[in-house]
Structures are given as C-alpha cells and as structure tokens.
Amino acid sequence: MAKATRVLYWFRTDLRVHDSPALHAALALNPEVLYPVWTWDPEYVFSHRVGVNRFNFLLESMHDLSAALTTRSPESRLLVVRAPPQMAIPALCRQWKITHLVYERDTAGYAAIRDSEVVKRVRALGGTEVLAVHGHTLYDPQRVVAANHGKPTMSLASWRKAAQGLPEPERPLPPPEKLPPPGDTDLGDAFTRKNQPIGCDTDLNEDTRETELHCYDHIAGPNNEFAIPSMDELGLPPATTSIYGGETEALRRLDAYCRDKVRVATFAKPKTSPAEFDPPATTLLSPYLKFGCLSSREFLWRVRDAVDEYVKSNGDAKKSKPASKPPENLEGQLLFREMYYAAECAQGINFGQVRGNSICRFIDWKLPNQYAADGSKLVPRPRGNAVDEERFQSWKEGKTGFPWIDAIMRQLRLEGWIHHLARHSVACFLTRGQCYISWERGAEVFDELLIDWDPCSNAGNWMWLSCSAFFSSYYRVYGVKSFPEKFDKTGKLVRKFCPELAKFPDKYIYAPHTAPIDVQKKAGCIIGRDYPMPILDDKLEKERCISRIKMAYKKGYHGDHEAVLSERATAELEGAHDKGSESADRAADSGDVGEGVGDGPAGSGIGRGGEGVQVDQRSRSDEQGTRKSKRAGGVQNSEGSSKRRKTDRKVDEFFSKK
DNA sequence: CTCTATGTTGTAGTG
DNA sequence: ACACTACAACATAGA
Structure with a gap:
C-alpha cells in the first residue's frame, strides 16, 4: 500500500x-x-x-x-x-x-x-x-x-x-x-x-x-496553541489606519469597485486624483495584492469582465467614452507590477539599493546607504551632513513647509496608503526634484509606513521617480503647488491632514508662507510658528538638482561600476560640481551637527529668521537615556542593545537642541 | 552609422 | 475645458 x-x-x-x-x-x-x-x-x-x-x-x-x-x-x-x-x-x-x-x-x-x-x-x-x-x-x-x-x-x-x-x-x-x-x-x-x-x-x-x-x-x-501573534505581543501600539486586512475584505472591495462599470472601463491612472481620499480615486487593492489576499488573476478577470460588459452595453452609443487601454487602464496597472517583478527577479537582492545594482544609474545623492569594507550595509547608517539630515527628517515627518508634501507624508503615516501620484510627488521632492537625497532613504520610509510595500514595485518605482532606472526625464519635476492645483484647487487633502492650515483661503493653501500676515492671522496660523516655513527654495533647488543629475548622467556610472563600489564616484562628481556653478554653501559634506545649521539656500531668506522647522518636542528628552531594549528576556540576543545606536536619536537630539 | 518615433502620470504660457 | 507650444532634453528600438 x-x-x-x-x-x-x-x-x-x-x-x-x-x-x-x-x-x-x-x-x-x-x-x-x-x-x-x-x-x-x-x-x-x-x-x-x-x-x-x-x-x-x-x-x-x-x-x-x-x-x-x-x-x-x-x-x-x-x-x-x-x-x-x-x-x-x-x-x-x-x-x-x-x-x-x-x-x-x-x-x-x-x-x-x-x-x-x-x-x-x-x-x-x-x-x-x-x-x-x-x-x-x-x-x-x-x-x-x-x-x-x-x-x-x-x-x-x-x-x-x-x-x-x-x-x-x-x-x-x-x-x-x-x-x-x-x-x-x-x-x-x-x-x-x-x-x-x-x-x-x-x-x-x-x-x-x-x-x-x-x-x-x-x-x-x-x-x-500555534496562535496568531497579537500587536501586544509585538510590543506595538494599535494601528492607526482605516484599512482592514484579509481576503474577505479584499473581495468585498473588489466587488464594490467593479460595480461601477463605467469607472472600471474608462479608468486612466494619470488622470485619477491624488487629492481624493474619501473615497480614494483608485481601487486601494494594492495592500491585498501584496499579501496575496487578492489574487492578481481574480483582479484581472473581474476587470476584464466589467470592461466587456461596458463595451457590449455601449456598443451603439457613439457618444460614450471608449474603454481605456494599457498602460493607463486597470489591467495596465497590473502589467507594471509584472514588469517590476520580472526586473527584480533578474536583478536579485540588490534591486533595492544602488550599490552593485547594474540597472541603477549612479547619482551622487546625499545620505546614501553606506557599507563596511566587507560590503555589508552599515546599520544604523552613519549621520550625514546636518542640512541633509534636517531635510530628510522634515520630509519624513511631514514638516517641510510645503503643504502638499506634508499632507501626503502625514496621510502615509496615518493610513499606510497614499495615491500613486502622491507617491510621485513626495518621491520626486525628496530625490531629484528638491532635496537631492538618495532614493534608498525614501524607500526605507515607505517600507516602514506603506501597507502595500513590496520589494519589486516599490523599489522599482523609487528608481523610476529618481530617474535612476526605467525613466530618465529628470527635467520634468513635479511642482509643489502647480501639480496639486491641477487636481484640486481647494486643497482638500491639505485641510484634512494639515489641520493647522484648514482655514487658509484656497489661493494660499499650497503656499501659505506667501500669504500676507493678516491673512495668516485670520486663518489662525502663523507660518514659522504654527506651521513651518519652507525648508528650502523649491525653484532654486530644482534647477540645482537638474544640473547635478545632468552631470551624473554624463559620467554614466551604474551601481555595479568599480568607481561606485570603491566609493570614488561621489568624490569624482563632487569635483565636477565644484568646477561647475556650485558655490560652497553645501560643499562641506562631512559636517557635524552645528555646521551649517539653519542655512537655507543662499539668498533665499527661506529657512532662516523664524523658528524654521517646528518639531514636536514631546517626550523626546525621556527617550534618550532611559530607553531600554524592548526585547523580553526569552529572546536570545547577546549584547545587542548596548552596541545598538538608534538611527534617529541623533536627529532627535539635533532638533531638541534647537 | 544616423535618424526618428516612442515613452502611463511636468510646467508655464498662449489661444 | 482643452489643446497647443517652448522649455531643455533622456534612453531605446527599429529603420
């Protein structure tokens, strides 16, 4: 038998x-x-x-x-x-x-x-x-x-x-x-x-x-009992999102979305509004696809059937909108996912970083990953230049002084999901648009905060947005005011997620620092006190980023180039920038805390004068000395906690000193 | 080799 | 509301 x-x-x-x-x-x-x-x-x-x-x-x-x-x-x-x-x-x-x-x-x-x-x-x-x-x-x-x-x-x-x-x-x-x-x-x-x-x-x-x-x-x-762990067992506070997990919820959402045949059949991703959030303009099915609560074939065929039905019932109606096609339609969205999965599959584990990644163009970003002599990633990463660290932290916390960016980053933290074009906005701002900070840093934050984070789509999109791979039109930069205005002149997303700005008139909602002081007073929000001044001059930094990327493109290094592996590439480009129009205002890259603190772009007057970036100082002081390892005794982890340095502690100290 | 068309998702100005 | 332009300009496939 x-x-x-x-x-x-x-x-x-x-x-x-x-x-x-x-x-x-x-x-x-x-x-x-x-x-x-x-x-x-x-x-x-x-x-x-x-x-x-x-x-x-x-x-x-x-x-x-x-x-x-x-x-x-x-x-x-x-x-x-x-x-x-x-x-x-x-x-x-x-x-x-x-x-x-x-x-x-x-x-x-x-x-x-x-x-x-x-x-x-x-x-x-x-x-x-x-x-x-x-x-x-x-x-x-x-x-x-x-x-x-x-x-x-x-x-x-x-x-x-x-x-x-x-x-x-x-x-x-x-x-x-x-x-x-x-x-x-x-x-x-x-x-x-x-x-x-x-x-x-x-x-x-x-x-x-x-x-x-x-x-x-x-x-x-x-x-x-082989029980499923709880948030409590993980030592974690309750979730803040309104998005619920599970196959049941996934199929319910899919049903609900597909009920509107016109919306499904005429879906055009670039035209959906990143400013919509209640309900969002897209399906919000990405977290379910990520965890496999929803099968991609189930999604594909439900969408195809809905489109077929739409096309059949509108066969004679010449006036009705034609069904949209890939890449902009819903099926197209799945195809991009396929493309990133295949790209990652061929590239392997270094798909998520610059170093060793042959498809990823080398650009001399600030705050890149750093590696030990043996090639292992340094965790936590050593601190970079103070100005760059401050920019990164402001971006991460949604305190850049640009309401469109800040609202998105706060929505991301609270909900664990943001619209695709909102991701574009904040990713562009952090990397090639304004801050010139490595996409690796941004990807790390998305990894922490996005429910739908997956190593293929998300790393792929970060390379796309930073013009490191897949896309290269680095001169097309999303505006922090013009872009959201295309979708929503009234600033709904900002009013929801940056409530301190809620009473500003539409005219100033995406640039409140340009509002006259009496308008600020009337709105009950003084810029520089109740909401940060912009951390940088977006127009000036945009031009600077474009010229720097141009130079990096001219060098033509990719992540697997010897100059990148030996970390010579950054110095080479730094020299090129200095010979060019770069002034010395951001040249000191090894600077410690203290150097250049508060320096905005030369002559812009932005980031100076007032309080600058406002940081919530609650509970920061007691985080420093008294924090103990959060791991219980049963866990085998020799000497870990004493050696461990907190990634963000120094940044915290930096802000609390201000 | 050069040339051209194409590429999901820019901005600002004009008509 | 939408279509067009200049802006300054990328990589790649295919002719």
Whole structure:
C-alpha cells in the first residue's frame, strides 16, 4: 500500500483560499493531512522596517485566512510557528513526517534566498518532496526573465515582448470546498528554542515598540496553541489606519469597485486624483495584492469582465467614452507590477539599493546607504551632513513647509496608503526634484509606513521617480503647488491632514508662507510658528538638482561600476560640481551637527529668521537615556542593545537642541 | 552609422 | 475645458 500523503502547506504571500494554484496543487495530491503553516520569521520582525499599520494588516489577514481554513475543515486553522523558517520548516517536515512541502513561489529579494535555503535543508532530510508553485503574479517572473534572455525587463514594451510568447493568464480557480485536517501537532522534545534561535543583531523596529516584545517567548505561542501573534505581543501600539486586512475584505472591495462599470472601463491612472481620499480615486487593492489576499488573476478577470460588459452595453452609443487601454487602464496597472517583478527577479537582492545594482544609474545623492569594507550595509547608517539630515527628517515627518508634501507624508503615516501620484510627488521632492537625497532613504520610509510595500514595485518605482532606472526625464519635476492645483484647487487633502492650515483661503493653501500676515492671522496660523516655513527654495533647488543629475548622467556610472563600489564616484562628481556653478554653501559634506545649521539656500531668506522647522518636542528628552531594549528576556540576543545606536536619536537630539 | 518615433502620470504660457 | 507650444532634453528600438 502506498504511503499516505502528508502535506505541509507553507503560507507566505498568499493569504487567501480563492485562486491559489499552490493550494490547488497541494490538494491535488489528495493528502490525508494538510498542515497550514505560517512561520513567524524574526527577519520580518527585526530586520525589516515594518510599521504598525502593515503589521496590523498582516495579522488581520492571517486571522481571516485561518477562519477560511476552519470553514473548510473544523480542525483546520493557521498554525503559526514562531521561528526562522530556515530551521523550522525542515524540523516540522521531520517531526510531522511530511511527504510534500508545498508553497507559492516567491522570486523577490530575501524571500528567494530564504526559500532556497529551506529547500536545501528539506531535501537534505530525504523523504519530503518540495512543490513551489507560481501564483503571485499573472506571469511567472522566471519565465519572463528567461524569455528576456536573463535580463531585467526595463520597460513595459520589453516586458510585453518577453511575455507575449507565454501562456495568457487563466481564469481564477475557485476556493476549495473542503480541506483535509492537520495531523497531530505535537512538536516533540527536539523542537526547542535552542534549535530555533532568534538571532538578530539589530531591531529596526525598536523605535515603534512601546512595550516589551513577547512574541518569541514560546515557539508555538502562548499555551502551545500555534496562535496568531497579537500587536501586544509585538510590543506595538494599535494601528492607526482605516484599512482592514484579509481576503474577505479584499473581495468585498473588489466587488464594490467593479460595480461601477463605467469607472472600471474608462479608468486612466494619470488622470485619477491624488487629492481624493474619501473615497480614494483608485481601487486601494494594492495592500491585498501584496499579501496575496487578492489574487492578481481574480483582479484581472473581474476587470476584464466589467470592461466587456461596458463595451457590449455601449456598443451603439457613439457618444460614450471608449474603454481605456494599457498602460493607463486597470489591467495596465497590473502589467507594471509584472514588469517590476520580472526586473527584480533578474536583478536579485540588490534591486533595492544602488550599490552593485547594474540597472541603477549612479547619482551622487546625499545620505546614501553606506557599507563596511566587507560590503555589508552599515546599520544604523552613519549621520550625514546636518542640512541633509534636517531635510530628510522634515520630509519624513511631514514638516517641510510645503503643504502638499506634508499632507501626503502625514496621510502615509496615518493610513499606510497614499495615491500613486502622491507617491510621485513626495518621491520626486525628496530625490531629484528638491532635496537631492538618495532614493534608498525614501524607500526605507515607505517600507516602514506603506501597507502595500513590496520589494519589486516599490523599489522599482523609487528608481523610476529618481530617474535612476526605467525613466530618465529628470527635467520634468513635479511642482509643489502647480501639480496639486491641477487636481484640486481647494486643497482638500491639505485641510484634512494639515489641520493647522484648514482655514487658509484656497489661493494660499499650497503656499501659505506667501500669504500676507493678516491673512495668516485670520486663518489662525502663523507660518514659522504654527506651521513651518519652507525648508528650502523649491525653484532654486530644482534647477540645482537638474544640473547635478545632468552631470551624473554624463559620467554614466551604474551601481555595479568599480568607481561606485570603491566609493570614488561621489568624490569624482563632487569635483565636477565644484568646477561647475556650485558655490560652497553645501560643499562641506562631512559636517557635524552645528555646521551649517539653519542655512537655507543662499539668498533665499527661506529657512532662516523664524523658528524654521517646528518639531514636536514631546517626550523626546525621556527617550534618550532611559530607553531600554524592548526585547523580553526569552529572546536570545547577546549584547545587542548596548552596541545598538538608534538611527534617529541623533536627529532627535539635533532638533531638541534647537 | 544616423535618424526618428516612442515613452502611463511636468510646467508655464498662449489661444 | 482643452489643446497647443517652448522649455531643455533622456534612453531605446527599429529603420
């Protein structure tokens, strides 16, 4: 008699039961038992910047999935194992006598490296087959890359050319009606914290934690029930977003959006308003696609069906708007995602940074990533020039003195989501538009604050916006006033997220510092006191950025060039800038706190005089000496906290001294 | 080799 | 409301 099939189904970026090719493949094995497992990876908890809203979304999605599993088998639920998957998955395969490990393939970044390690160890055990099934995107990125001769897809055109020979995405699979139960979940004696160490040098989310972290106290959670962790166990305060996670919510949103056939069929992304927020002008489905709560094929076919219906019912009506087409329509939005996935898949882990990244143009940004002699990234990053650090901090906190930028950054922090063109606005401002700060810094902030952050789309878009790859028209700069005025002359987004500006007349809403003082008084908001003066002269900095990028383009270095790896490139360009029209006002780059503080652009008068950037000083002083490690005793982390320097502490000190 | 068309999403001014 | 221009100008594919 044949050995019974025992499946471990490993959930990761596929938190759904509808249209899951991997889950379908697992069930096609006709297993006797199916263990639905989630590994609560310390990498995600400590080494990725994940803010409260994304953690909350993930936990809600896990709960929703677990309920969906239980509906299909009363004994089934999501089994959360709190250990690194590289160790835990092989150990579980052995302990539970797993014959087949099945999961949805993930080609992106850390995940790809993690999975190959897991597979190596599982195969070494013998007795367990591994099934990695594509399902996160419409096309298998690996096949697209192969069709593109192993090279990253750098434009939608090249992506299309590569994908056209591949099979079209099929109709979505229905959710399974029933599931096999999990087997005995005893972990045995061999499964200890000693074998499953939570080793981590840095806790990048330390600043976000308010209480001690307890989620690693027991491998199978409190009471050994494999429970889904809570925000409390993570030491995190409650989420602030109004966006709820889960497959149920994803399908509800998709239904609601597709009800308006005209809107779906005539959707044109560049024309949707980044100033709309209640409800937003776009689908807001990106967080669900990111976590796989929504299948991309489900989205594609629902949209296609809605468009078909629109076209049929409007066949004779000559006057009605024609259906929009890629790249601007909804299907086109998915295609960009495909392009970024294929580009990342070919490029590998350095897709998210400049160094070593052959597709990424080298531009001598301020505050770039820094690396040790052995090539490892310095975490936390050493402090840069005071002016640049101040600009970065103001941008991050939404205190630049430009209401359009600030409103977006505050919306991002509060909601964990902002409109695509809002992302463009703030990304352009930070990098090539005004601040000339590395896109790596901006990407890091988005990583922390966006629920939908994913290493392909987001890093890809940061390279796009900073004219580092995919896009190169660096002279087209989004205006901080002109751009939002195209969409909303009344400043709704600003009034909502910068309430101190709510009473300004429309005329000044995007540039309140230009309002006469009596207008400011009447609005109950004095610029420089109740809302910051602009931190820089946007027009002047725009011209400066364009000329600097022009010079960097002329050099023509990319991230994999020897001059970049040896860090000679920055100095070379610095020299070129100095020979050009650059004055010495920002030349001192190694400056400490104190040097150049308060210096705005020469002669602009901006950033001087008044208070400049206003920083909330609440609780800053008690953060400095008394803050202890937020990790509980059960966690193995030798000497970490004393060595650890806080990324933002020095910036905090800098502001509180002012 | 040069030349041209194309590329989701700029601004400011004119008509 | 929309279409056009100049601005200063990029990379790439294909002829």
